[in-house]
Structure formats: structure tokens, C-alpha cells
Amino acid sequence: MKKKLLDFAAKMEIPRLIIVGFLLFIFAVAFITGLPLDSLFSASLVRVGMNGVLVLAMVPTVSAGVGLNFGLPVGVLCGLVGVLLSMQLDLHGFVGFFSALLFSFPLAVLAGWAYALLLNRVKGQEMMVGTYVGFSSVAVMCIFWLLAPFNNPELVWAIGGRGLRSTLTLDKHFAKVLNNLFLVKLGKIEIPLGLLGFFGLLCLIVHLLFRTKLGLAIKAAGSNPRFAEAAGINPDHTRIYGVILSTVLGAVGIVIYAQSYGFVQLYMAPLMMGFPAVAAILLGGASLQRASIGHVILGTFLFQTLLTITLPVASRVVQGDISEVARLIVSNGMILYALTRGERREIA
Amino acid sequence: MVSLWEELLVVAYALEMRSITKQYFGNTVLKSVDVAVKPGEIHALVGENGAGKSTLMNILFGMPVIHQTGGYDGVIQIDGVDVKVDSPARAMELGIGMVHQEFMLIPGFSVVENIKLNREISRPNLVSRFLGSKLETLDLNTMGKESQVALDKLGIDIDHWAPVAGLPVGYMQFVEIAREIDKHNMKVLVFDEPTAVLTESEADLFLESVKRLAGLGLAILFISHRLEEVVDISNNITVIRDGEVVGRLAKDAARVDRIAELMVGRSVKQSALPPRKKEPSDDDIILQIRDLAVDMPGEKLQNFDLDVRRGEIIGIGGLAGHGKVALANGIMGLYPGTGQVIKDGQKLPLENPAAALKSNLAFVSEDRRGMGLLLDDSIEDNIVFSSMQIQNKFLKKHLPWPSTHMRDAEAIRAYALDTIRDLDVRCQGPNQPVRRLSGGNQQKVCLGRALALSPDVLFASEPTRGIDIGAKNLVLDLLVEINREMGMTIVITSSELAELRMICDRIAIVYEGRLVGTLDPTASDVDFGLMMAGGIGTGVKAG
Known part of the structure; x- marks a missing residue:
């Protein structure tokens, strides 16, 4: 029994156990202090569905050997352009939602391809370069937001009529269309089956993709480029596929995020989009070399639940907002931890 | 003596x-x-x-x-x-001093600074009196003179204040030596x-x-x-x-040949190999190699000509660094190469691994853990990988495009179980990651992956390197068995002449990137020794 426990502990790894322990502790405190656990739990389920796809976007790059996609804002920006186009055309409901996805798709493929070409030139430093590609593309798009010829009065600044507003509301378009789809009530707990189902569907698609011939080639080239080359695969090509897939998922992810949030945030808002996603998948047990759908689901659940629960509990206990601090400690701590143990697998 | x-x-x-x-x-x-x-x-x-x-x-x-x-x-x-x-x-x-194979020099430093690195001669100054000897002034004059003495001992004339970065490789070696002999x-x-x-x-x-x-x-x-x-x-x-x-x-x-013989020679008893229905002959050539040059670092091959007979086991021998492993790597397209390789009358494009594999050539790499295996993947996925990617086997064809075909778990499992049994891979099951296997069993998985391609010609590079004696014999027996039962042509490269002599029909010896000649496995140690040292022995058959 003791050995089994130790094995389990080794499999879970210490940091994850600490997080799970902390989470349980917070739940206990929430229960004792009389916070409404059911609504908190409902809120965390929504946040899982809301952020899950952005976390899922990490899987293709890790599998392709590019590492974690710190350049996720590239995909996010494509998704935002898709949302704006859909809003400009005054599309509503599911039509609006899916046309946003449709518009962003070709952009994401193109942007992902260009981004992948760049990453192929900086092998070994993809994550560092990706971070700065993300930062600089956000900055470039700031100019785009100001100059782009959108003219729907809902989108542009009320005074002057030029340049997109920094925060746009989706209320009249497709806010919460997925959140409210198949919303099931179990006692007081609300389960957004539509939202979670969509996330699940994308997980399934990615899972199946990596069981195809191409997917297996991407994975093999990611874990051992020389092996792949010897089997007649060009690792540079498979890396491009991985990055494109990740960028597309980033675009899909932000559209889902936006509909759930009910707002679109432009300008500097996408700047840090990549970091919580990176932290979540690492929390789920992924490493720089290996990431699975299981890591995505577990990581998103732990990370988002932690955030949802900590805020009210913390404000009740310490009379102040340490939630943001906790989020930063957890997310940056996880990234730091993963980067320092990155090469461990090579030794065994 | x-x-x-x-x-x-x-x-x-x-x-x-x-x-x-x-x-x-x-x-x-x-x-x-x-x-x-x-x-x-x-x-x-x-x-x-x-x-x-x-x-x-x-x-x-x-x-x-x-x-x-x-x-x-x-x-x-x-x-x-x-x-x-x-x-x-x-x-x-x-x-005791050592001159390293790789230079341990700081490129931006001058020759003198490199020679005196960490042994600098210094004078106390005002600051060092307070803050310790690390801050003493360098006595560049004396350092220069002493370095010159060391360089003179080597009989070498270089500007000792020039930075090391610009020197020819040979001179860097001298700087390295000068540093050693400068130690008193x-x-x-x-x-x-x-x-x-x-x-x-x-x-x-x-x-x-x-x-x-x-x-x-x-x-x-x-x-x-x-x-x-x-x-x-x-x-x-x-x-x-x-x-x-x-x-x-x-x-x-x-004498060079005597040394070479001592280095590799080992008297082996030639155990009788099973006979074939039809012995390979020069009339039936499966692989014609002409003027092949392969640019593999440390193992360059040039002007290499060889005819491989259908159905034979041919050994490629030679001392390390002379290019024997470059042959298989070059033909399989893994390193830049020029020349002509003709397989069954078809010209084989070089520098194109996929084309080589599609021409029914397969390769077991000498770099088993680096190139031969996906260490964290299962035995079964390793075994079927090349076959799946190259021949579209082990896939379920739902959609018309091959890239989208899904892996066929049942077919893979069935084939892997067969291979595990046939090659006697000692493991916990087809799901076990290959990283956990012993060297010999990993090698069998590599072999299994090559065999899954059902190739006409199998290149086995150093198939017994780094595995224990028992497993070595198993791998060699396996190669003989594959050759005899499936009629597969095998080109085996090995540093161990003894094992080549155990299983090969003939052995080609490479010296300084060129083919010196081919020998019968029964040729004398002296002939092998001489040939490995670049000379022509008495038992030479065809050059």
C-alpha cells in the first residue's frame, strides 16, 4: 500500500500534489466560511470550457518538438480579427460564432505557416523567440486596430469614428451562445454541456489527428528528428504542421473565450494570453517534450478551479485581493519549474 | 622482447x-x-x-x-x-599533462593569454594589497617571454600576441601543447x-x-x-x-600491418553456416555502387566502388574513422553524398531517405539510441513506424488521403507480437517503452523495424555495438537466419572483424575512405591486418 502511494506520488510529481493539496485546502476553507460552493464550482466549469482550447493549442507544438507555444498571441490575434469581421457584418448567434471561426481559420493557417518558417530558423530557442514573436505581433496589431477600415459604429470609437475600441461587447452578437447551449442544472450546480462538449470535441479531434499517419510523423519528428529523417520524414515540414495547428487552435480558443466572457479585448490584452495556457498544461503534467490531451484537461481544471475558488476565499479570509497574486505565483512558478527540469527525460 | x-x-x-x-x-x-x-x-x-x-x-x-x-x-x-x-x-x-583532441582554447584571447590562462604572472599593486591577489597587475612582459620559450621548444614561429581565433587549426594544436609544456x-x-x-x-x-x-x-x-x-x-x-x-x-x-592485426585480429573458429539453395554470384548484382562519396563527419568516404551480389552477406570492415559506416549512411541518404548507386537497374537518388526506403532498402543505424529508436514510444510503435510512413501499412483507410489514415491498433499489435516472438525480444509486452529495454533487445527492435519494411537489402551498421556477448551472438544468428530463410541481401558494417568473419560471404575493407579490396572470411589475419593498414594482401579477390 505504501509503495503504491509512493508510486502514485512519483507519478503525480510533488508540485502537482502541492497544488491539489492547496486546492483541497481552499475548498475546505470555502466550506467552513460558508461560501456557496455550488456556484463556485459552476463558475469553474465555465472557466474550464472557456480556457480549455487555448491550453489545447499547446499540444501540437510540444508534440512537434517546438516546445510550448509562447507565441500563442499570433493565433489569438487571428481569432480576434475573425470575431471583428463577424461583428462588422452584424452576424448574430451561432451564425456569428461560426463565421468568426471560419474567417479566422485561413488567417491562422497563413500566420501559423509564417511563424513556423521563422521557428525553423531558430531551432533550440523556439520558446524564447516565440515569446517575442507574440509580443511584437500584439504591438503590430495595435496599429492595425487603429487603422483597419472597420466602420460598424459598434466597433469604432464613438468620437472621431476611427479606430477600434479597446473593449467591445458581444451582447448583440454571440455572447454566451455556447455557454447557454445545453445548460444542465444539477441541483444548484450548472453544467454548461454545450461549452464543455465543444471543448471535448476539439480535444477528440486533436487526439485523432495525432493517431493519423501525419500525426504520428509529427510526433516522431518532435521526439527524435534524426529518427524521423531516417524514416524519410522531413522534420522541418512536420514542425510547420504542428505550429499551424497550434495557431489555428489559438484562434478557435480566443473565439470561445470571447463568447464566454461576452467581451472582446483588443490592443495590449492578448499580450499575456500565452502564459496561463502554458502554466495550465504544465500543471497538468506535460513537459517540454511530451504533452497529451489528459494533461490539457487535468491542467485546465486544476488551474482554473484554483483561480475561481481562491478569489472569494481569499477576500473573505485576508480581506484583500490576493487572487491575482496567487495566479501569478502559480502560473509563473509552474513555467519556471518546467523550464528548469526540461531536459530531465534525456538522462534516464 | x-x-x-x-x-x-x-x-x-x-x-x-x-x-x-x-x-x-x-x-x-x-x-x-x-x-x-x-x-x-x-x-x-x-x-x-x-x-x-x-x-x-x-x-x-x-x-x-x-x-x-x-x-x-x-x-x-x-x-x-x-x-x-x-x-x-x-x-x-x-x-602529467594532456593535449586534448578538442582544443580547449579561448578564441578571443591571444596566444600568450591562452598559454598562461589561470597561471598568469602578476605583480602586486595598490588595489591588490587591499582586495587580494586576484586583482594584481599582469606581468605581460614576462608572460610573453615565457610563452615564447615554450613555443621555441616546439620549434614554432607564431606571433604570440595574435588572437587564437584567427590561427590555422594546426597552430591551435601547438598553442595547446605550449600551454602544457609551459608548466614547469x-x-x-x-x-x-x-x-x-x-x-x-x-x-x-x-x-x-x-x-x-x-x-x-x-x-x-x-x-x-x-x-x-x-x-x-x-x-x-x-x-x-x-x-x-x-x-x-x-x-x-x-609494422603497420602487424599492429592492425593485433588491434582487431582474434582467431575465431569459423562455424559452418547453413547452405543456400542458390549461392550468390557476380552474375546477379542487386546493388551497384560507383564513385560514391559521402561527407559524413569523421567517416568520409570517396571514390567508392562496390557490387553487392543478390542474397549475400557482405561485411564492411576497416579501422575507425576510415569511412566504413559512411557507406550505409550515404546510400540511405542520411549524409550528403555524390556518385551513382544503382539498385536492380534503377538509379537511386542520394540524399533522399524516403526514396532509399521506397526502393526497398532498410537500415539499422549504428547510432541506436540517437537515430534508431523513439525511446519513449512503445515497442510496437517503433517496429511499425517506418513501414507505416513509407509503405502506408498498418493504417485504416477511412479517407482518400494517406496522411489522414488512422493507425490500425489491431494490425500493429498482431504484427508486433509476431516480431517480438520471432526475434525473441525480452520485454514486458508490446506496450513497453523501448527506453526500458536492454541494449540487445533495443537492437532487436531496430532490426524488427527494418524487417517490417520487408526490404531487399538490409544495411546493418555496427549491429552488435554496445550489447553484451550473448546478445551479440543472437543478433548475428538472426542476421544469418534472415539471409538464409528470406533471401535478404545483408550489408553489415562492424568494427569487430571477428564477427564479420563469422557470418559474411566476403568482407570489403575500407581504408582512408576508399575500398582497398575484398577478402574471403577465411583469409589470414595477416591479410586482414595489411589491408586495414592500406596495403594489398595476398588473398585479395576483387579490387
């Missing part, structure tokens, strides 16, 4: 290593090795890769790897006094393959310097794969094979 030893006993040795034995995890890598060097003597240490030379040198330098793995048995004496070398720093104190108590100097990176003229210059150093009374241990230069400059030669001293030759007795 006896008289030689008696003569040597009279003279005091600068360095004597006696009955050095070393085990790594119960694996004996050095067995009671004796090496003794007099002042002024150039003593060469030769042996194939993995013979134990580096281990011996690591012991001499007190490298941490030795002491972390349980130390060694035996005695080391410097100037007749027992010493305990427990760290590289201690080795330096004792006057230097008694023994070890050169580890010093000429490997030098051009011919640089090497000549270098060997002159080594002789000059010996003339100054240094004892020199010289490790090299270039046997001509070994014979040329050494006073004595010790040959090591499999961790044992297998021969000691004095200068006058040393």
Missing part, C-alpha cells in the same frame, strides 16, 4: 602504470594493464574504439568518472614513487589523437615537434588511429584490445 624488458628495467621510468584493472558496474573494461614510459621516450598506445585507451587515460588523470564508479586497482608510479591520482588537479601537480614540472605529456584534425603537412610539422619534446626529456604517451605516424615516431608501442594488452612492440619490430 625479454632483452628489451631487461634493458628497460635498468632505467627509471617517468611514468609506470602497473596491473591497472577497472570495472564499470561489474563489467571489466581494463584487465591488469601495464604501461611504462621512460623520460625522452615516445610511447604509443593503440587500440580500436572501446578498447580501453580512454579509460586508462581517465585513470591517469584522476577523472571524477573513475572515482564515482568505484575507483581502480593497480599502481601508478611517477619517477618511481607511488602516487594516488584522485583528481585532475592532482595529476597536474604531479606533472611537466614530466609526462599525453596526446589524445592529436593529428586527427590536422592536414598532412601540419601533422608532419607536429610530429617533428613531438620528437623535439621527447628530446628535451619529456615522457610522451601518444594515442592515435593513424598507424603510419605511430610507427614513424614511437619508440615503443602498446596495443590494447578489449581492455587487455595484446602486444608490445619496440620500434624496430613495429
Whole structure:
């Protein structure tokens, strides 16, 4: 029994156990202090569905050997352009939602391809370069937001009529269309089956993709480029596929995020989009070399639940907002931890 | 020999290593090795890769790897006094110097700064009086003069204030040596393959310097794969094979072919191989190689011509660094190459692994863990990978595009179980990651992956490297079995001549990137030795 426990502990790894322990502790405190656990739990389920796809976007790059996609804002920006186009055309409901996805798709493929070409030139430093590609593309798009010829009065600044507003509301378009789809009530707990189902569907698609011939080639080239080359695969090509897939998922992810949030945030808002996603998948047990759908689901659940629960509990206990601090400690701590143990697998 | 030893006993040795034995995890890598060097003597240490030379040198330098793995048995004496070398720093104190194969120089520093690195001559100044000797002023003048003395000893004329970065490779080697001999108590100097990176003229210059150093009374241990230069400059030669001293030759007795024979030769009993229905012949050539050049680092191949007969097992032998492993790597398109390879009348494009695989060639890499396996993936996924990617096997064809075909778990499992049984892979099941397997079983998985392609020609590069004796024989038997039962043509490359002679129909010997000739496995050790040293033996069949 003791050995089994130790094995389990080794499999879970210490940091994850600490997080799970902390989470349980917070739940206990929430229960004792009389916070409404059911609504908190409902809120965390929504946040899982809301952020899950952005976390899922990490899987293709890790599998392709590019590492974690710190350049996720590239995909996010494509998704935002898709949302704006859909809003400009005054599309509503599911039509609006899916046309946003449709518009962003070709952009994401193109942007992902260009981004992948760049990453192929900086092998070994993809994550560092990706971070700065993300930062600089956000900055470039700031100019785009100001100059782009959108003219729907809902989108542009009320005074002057030029340049997109920094925060746009989706209320009249497709806010919460997925959140409210198949919303099931179990006692007081609300389960957004539509939202979670969509996330699940994308997980399934990615899972199946990596069981195809191409997917297996991407994975093999990611874990051992020389092996792949010897089997007649060009690792540079498979890396491009991985990055494109990740960028597309980033675009899909932000559209889902936006509909759930009910707002679109432009300008500097996408700047840090990549970091919580990176932290979540690492929390789920992924490493720089290996990431699975299981890591995505577990990581998103732990990370988002932690955030949802900590805020009210913390404000009740310490009379102040340490939630943001906790989020930063957890997310940056996880990234730091993963980067320092990155090469461990090579030794065994 | 006896008289030689008696003569040597009279003279005091600068360095004597006696009955050095070393085990790594119960694996004996050095067995009671004796090496003794007099002042002024150039003593060469030769042996194939993995013979134990580096281990011996690591012991001499007190490298941490030795002491972390349980130390060694035996005695080391410097100037007749027992010493305990427990760290590289201690080795330096004792006057043992080493010139590394890779240069350990700082490119942006001048020659003098490199020579005097960490041993700078300095004068106290105002600041250092308060803040310690680290801040003393450098005495560049004296440093320059002393460096010049060291360079003069080598008979080399370079601007000692020039930065190292711009120097020709050969001169960097001299800077490296100058640094060693500038240490004042230097008694023994070890050169580890010093000429490997030098051009011919640089090497000549270098060997002159080594002789000059010996003339100054240094004892020199010289490790090299270039046997001509070994014979040329050494006073004595010790040959090591499999961790044992297998021969000691004095200068006058040393011949290149004799050394090569000692290095690789091992009398083997030729066990009778099963007969074939139809013996391979020159009338049926499966692979015609003409003027092949392969640019593989450290193993270059050039002007290589060879005809491989259908159904034969042909061995490719030769000493390390002469290009034998480049043949398979070049044909499989893994390294840049030029020339012509014709398989069954079809010209094979080079530098294109997918094309080579599609032409029914398969390859078991010499770099098993680096190139041969997906270490974290399961046995079954490793076995079917190439076949799936190249031949679209083991896929479920739901959609018209091959890239979207899904892996067929059932077919993969069934095939993997068959392979595991046929090749006798010892494992917990087809799901086990190959990282957990022993070297021999990993090799069988590599073989299984190549066989899943059902190739016409199988290239096996060093298939027995780094696996234990029992597994070696299993792998060799397996190759024979594949050849006899499936009629598969096998091109096997190995550093161990003995195993080539056990299973091959004929053995081609590569020397300095060129084919010297092919020998019958029953040819004499002398013929093999001579050919590996670049000469033509008496038993040569076809050149």
C-alpha cells in the first residue's frame, strides 16, 4: 500500500500534489466560511470550457518538438480579427460564432505557416523567440486596430469614428451562445454541456489527428528528428504542421473565450494570453517534450478551479485581493519549474 | 622482447602504470594493464574504439568518472614513487599533462593569454594589497617571454600576441601543447589523437615537434588511429584490445600491418553456416555502387566502388574513422553524398531517405539510441513506424488521403507480437517503452523495424555495438537466419572483424575512405591486418 502511494506520488510529481493539496485546502476553507460552493464550482466549469482550447493549442507544438507555444498571441490575434469581421457584418448567434471561426481559420493557417518558417530558423530557442514573436505581433496589431477600415459604429470609437475600441461587447452578437447551449442544472450546480462538449470535441479531434499517419510523423519528428529523417520524414515540414495547428487552435480558443466572457479585448490584452495556457498544461503534467490531451484537461481544471475558488476565499479570509497574486505565483512558478527540469527525460 | 624488458628495467621510468584493472558496474573494461614510459621516450598506445585507451587515460588523470564508479586497482608510479591520482588537479601537480583532441582554447584571447590562462604572472599593486591577489597587475612582459620559450621548444614561429581565433587549426594544436609544456614540472605529456584534425603537412610539422619534446626529456604517451605516424615516431608501442594488452612492440619490430592485426585480429573458429539453395554470384548484382562519396563527419568516404551480389552477406570492415559506416549512411541518404548507386537497374537518388526506403532498402543505424529508436514510444510503435510512413501499412483507410489514415491498433499489435516472438525480444509486452529495454533487445527492435519494411537489402551498421556477448551472438544468428530463410541481401558494417568473419560471404575493407579490396572470411589475419593498414594482401579477390 505504501509503495503504491509512493508510486502514485512519483507519478503525480510533488508540485502537482502541492497544488491539489492547496486546492483541497481552499475548498475546505470555502466550506467552513460558508461560501456557496455550488456556484463556485459552476463558475469553474465555465472557466474550464472557456480556457480549455487555448491550453489545447499547446499540444501540437510540444508534440512537434517546438516546445510550448509562447507565441500563442499570433493565433489569438487571428481569432480576434475573425470575431471583428463577424461583428462588422452584424452576424448574430451561432451564425456569428461560426463565421468568426471560419474567417479566422485561413488567417491562422497563413500566420501559423509564417511563424513556423521563422521557428525553423531558430531551432533550440523556439520558446524564447516565440515569446517575442507574440509580443511584437500584439504591438503590430495595435496599429492595425487603429487603422483597419472597420466602420460598424459598434466597433469604432464613438468620437472621431476611427479606430477600434479597446473593449467591445458581444451582447448583440454571440455572447454566451455556447455557454447557454445545453445548460444542465444539477441541483444548484450548472453544467454548461454545450461549452464543455465543444471543448471535448476539439480535444477528440486533436487526439485523432495525432493517431493519423501525419500525426504520428509529427510526433516522431518532435521526439527524435534524426529518427524521423531516417524514416524519410522531413522534420522541418512536420514542425510547420504542428505550429499551424497550434495557431489555428489559438484562434478557435480566443473565439470561445470571447463568447464566454461576452467581451472582446483588443490592443495590449492578448499580450499575456500565452502564459496561463502554458502554466495550465504544465500543471497538468506535460513537459517540454511530451504533452497529451489528459494533461490539457487535468491542467485546465486544476488551474482554473484554483483561480475561481481562491478569489472569494481569499477576500473573505485576508480581506484583500490576493487572487491575482496567487495566479501569478502559480502560473509563473509552474513555467519556471518546467523550464528548469526540461531536459530531465534525456538522462534516464 | 625479454632483452628489451631487461634493458628497460635498468632505467627509471617517468611514468609506470602497473596491473591497472577497472570495472564499470561489474563489467571489466581494463584487465591488469601495464604501461611504462621512460623520460625522452615516445610511447604509443593503440587500440580500436572501446578498447580501453580512454579509460586508462581517465585513470591517469584522476577523472571524477573513475572515482564515482568505484575507483581502480593497480599502481601508478611517477619517477618511481607511488602516487594516488584522485583528481585532475592532482595529476597536474604531479606533472602529467594532456593535449586534448578538442582544443580547449579561448578564441578571443591571444596566444600568450591562452598559454598562461589561470597561471598568469602578476605583480602586486595598490588595489591588490587591499582586495587580494586576484586583482594584481599582469606581468605581460614576462608572460610573453615565457610563452615564447615554450613555443621555441616546439620549434614554432607564431606571433604570440595574435588572437587564437584567427590561427590555422594546426597552430591551435601547438598553442595547446605550449600551454602544457609551459608548466614547469611537466614530466609526462599525453596526446589524445592529436593529428586527427590536422592536414598532412601540419601533422608532419607536429610530429617533428613531438620528437623535439621527447628530446628535451619529456615522457610522451601518444594515442592515435593513424598507424603510419605511430610507427614513424614511437619508440615503443602498446596495443590494447578489449581492455587487455595484446602486444608490445619496440620500434624496430613495429609494422603497420602487424599492429592492425593485433588491434582487431582474434582467431575465431569459423562455424559452418547453413547452405543456400542458390549461392550468390557476380552474375546477379542487386546493388551497384560507383564513385560514391559521402561527407559524413569523421567517416568520409570517396571514390567508392562496390557490387553487392543478390542474397549475400557482405561485411564492411576497416579501422575507425576510415569511412566504413559512411557507406550505409550515404546510400540511405542520411549524409550528403555524390556518385551513382544503382539498385536492380534503377538509379537511386542520394540524399533522399524516403526514396532509399521506397526502393526497398532498410537500415539499422549504428547510432541506436540517437537515430534508431523513439525511446519513449512503445515497442510496437517503433517496429511499425517506418513501414507505416513509407509503405502506408498498418493504417485504416477511412479517407482518400494517406496522411489522414488512422493507425490500425489491431494490425500493429498482431504484427508486433509476431516480431517480438520471432526475434525473441525480452520485454514486458508490446506496450513497453523501448527506453526500458536492454541494449540487445533495443537492437532487436531496430532490426524488427527494418524487417517490417520487408526490404531487399538490409544495411546493418555496427549491429552488435554496445550489447553484451550473448546478445551479440543472437543478433548475428538472426542476421544469418534472415539471409538464409528470406533471401535478404545483408550489408553489415562492424568494427569487430571477428564477427564479420563469422557470418559474411566476403568482407570489403575500407581504408582512408576508399575500398582497398575484398577478402574471403577465411583469409589470414595477416591479410586482414595489411589491408586495414592500406596495403594489398595476398588473398585479395576483387579490387
